[in-house]
Amino acid sequence: MAELLRNRRWTLKRRPNGIPVPDDFELVHDTIDPDALPPGHVLVRNMVTLCAPDQRNWMNEKVNFHPPMALGDTVSSPNVSRIVASTHPDYTPGMVSFTMGGWCDYALLDVAKLYVPLVPYPEGTDPIKAIGVLGMNQLAAYFGMVKVGEPKPGDLLVVSGAAGSTGSAAAQIGKIKGCTVVGIAGGAEKCAWLREECGLDDVIDYKAEDVAAVLAERYHNRIDIYFDNVGMPLLQAAFDNMAPNGRIALCGMLANYPGYGDMPGPSNFMRIVHGAIKMQGFIAVRWRDEIPAALAEIKGWIDAGLFKHREDVRDGLENLPAIFPELFTGGNRGTLLVRLADS
Numbered sequence: 001m002a003e004l005l006r007n008r009r010w011t012l013k014r015r016p017n018g019i020p021v022p023d024d025f026e027l028v029h030d031t032i033d034p035d036a037l038p039p040g041h042v043l044v045r046n047m048v049t050l051c052a053p054d055q056r057n058w059m060n061e062k063v064n065f066h067p068p069m070a071l072g073d074t075v076s077s078p079n080v081s082r083i084v085a086s087t088h089p090d091y092t093p094g095m096v097s098f099t100m101g102g103w104c105d106y107a108l109l110d111v112a113k114l115y116v117p118l119v120p121y122p123e124g125t126d127p128i129k130a131i132g133v134l135g136m137n138q139l140a141a142y143f144g145m146v147k148v149g150e151p152k153p154g155d156l157l158v159v160s161g162a163a164g165s166t167g168s169a170a171a172q173i174g175k176i177k178g179c180t181v182v183g184i185a186g187g188a189e190k191c192a193w194l195r196e197e198c199g200l201d202d203v204i205d206y207k208a209e210d211v212a213a214v215l216a217e218r219y220h221n222r223i224d225i226y227f228d229n230v231g232m233p234l235l236q237a238a239f240d241n242m243a244p245n246g247r248i249a250l251c252g253m254l255a256n257y258p259g260y261g262d263m264p265g266p267s268n269f270m271r272i273v274h275g276a277i278k279m280q281g282f283i284a285v286r287w288r289d290e291i292p293a294a295l296a297e298i299k300g301w302i303d304a305g306l307f308k309h310r311e312d313v314r315d316g317l318e319n320l321p322a323i324f325p326e327l328f329t330g331g332n333r334g335t336l337l338v339r340l341a342d343s
């Protein structure tokens with residue numbers, strides 16, 4: 001008989017008011033019996049968790065893509081996890097898989113009830129890479145650019161949140177496709193990284209410059225593609241300068257997530273009609289069947305030195321409530337990951 005596993009999990013104590021604060025969460029200690037799994041379940045040890053801005057939306061009461069978390073629920077999160085026990089025929093102990101395993105050491109998952117299925121990785125996969133440079137943010141950037149942005153050589157692409165995990169990938173995919181790329185990011189260090197390491201053509205520091213004025217002055221009605229990670233008010237600044245037949249790829253609206261679920265959109269909407277502008281939101285998993293080919297292409301770009309990526313890896317489940325809010329204050333330098341176990 002195996003020993004009971006000691007488990008720690010962060011639960012949602014109250015719904016955050018704006019950017020989450022540590023007091024919105026409560027650490028609960030309990031135990032799990034690995035020999036007493038109900039049928040069709042897997043028990044996983046979470047190894048790495050990805051801090052994703054959308055988690056903030058799941059903390060609201062409103063239904064969105066992800067079912068809202070109930071108060072007292074373990075905080076839901078995308079993880080790389082190792083299966084330690086299973087009563088499901090498709091999954092065996094030792095497998096490493098993508099899971100929505102949550103902010104906890106161990107998670108007991110009812111496979112039939114998962115709203116995001118388990119996605120096992122090939123043996124030997126590096127968990128940091130799997131959820132970092134080859135993770136869902138990079139896939140969102142890939143599909144958002146290729147399927148929605150439809151880049152052509154010579155297009156002018158503007159990307160918000162450009163120094164972040166998704167934004168830096170979208171911007172560099174734009175470069176690979178022959179676009180002139182303008183990034184919008186906060187602070188001198190991030191702007192320098194985009195210019196010097198990622199090879200962007202122009203960078204606007206939204207914390208130091210008036211983005212609407214800069215876009216109107218340098219790129220008036222010339223933006224062919226706007227890849228939006230942040231929503232308003234930067235969405236308005238780009239919207240007002242779209243070129244005829246421009247495409248707006250709505251990837252996320254993270255500047256607006258700390259609100260209560262009401263996401264404002266741009267005004268002067270008739271520009272869409274007169275400019276024949278396409279504005280399309282997307283969720284990367286919509287192109288699920290094309291993920292292996294997309295990952296192969298991204299790997300090829302990494303190997304060719306065309307695709308720079310920063311992983312901002314922190315340590316410790318206990319630190320999650322203090323780390324997660326950094327997504328909304330710009331504290332992260334690249335994909336924000338937290339290591340929950342050594343291997």
Ligand SMILES: NC(=O)c1ccc[n+]([C@@H]2O[C@H](COP(=O)([O-])OP(=O)(O)OC[C@H]3O[C@@H](n4cnc5c(N)ncnc54)[C@H](OP(=O)(O)O)[C@@H]3O)[C@@H](O)[C@H]2O)c1
Binds near residue numbers: 185
């Ligand atoms: N549609 C999909 O399938 C999909 C999948 C993954 C992610 N996403 C979306 O992609 C976006 C980026 O997510 P990520 O995980 O890659 O995060 P990230 O960009 O790595 O981190 C968030 C960054 O956003 C910037 N930021 C924070 N508040 C801001 C504000 N008020 N105005 C402008 N910038 C602000 C900060 O950088 P600065 O220091 O530059 O301010 C921060 O570092 C989110 O909207 C997310 O929901 C969508």
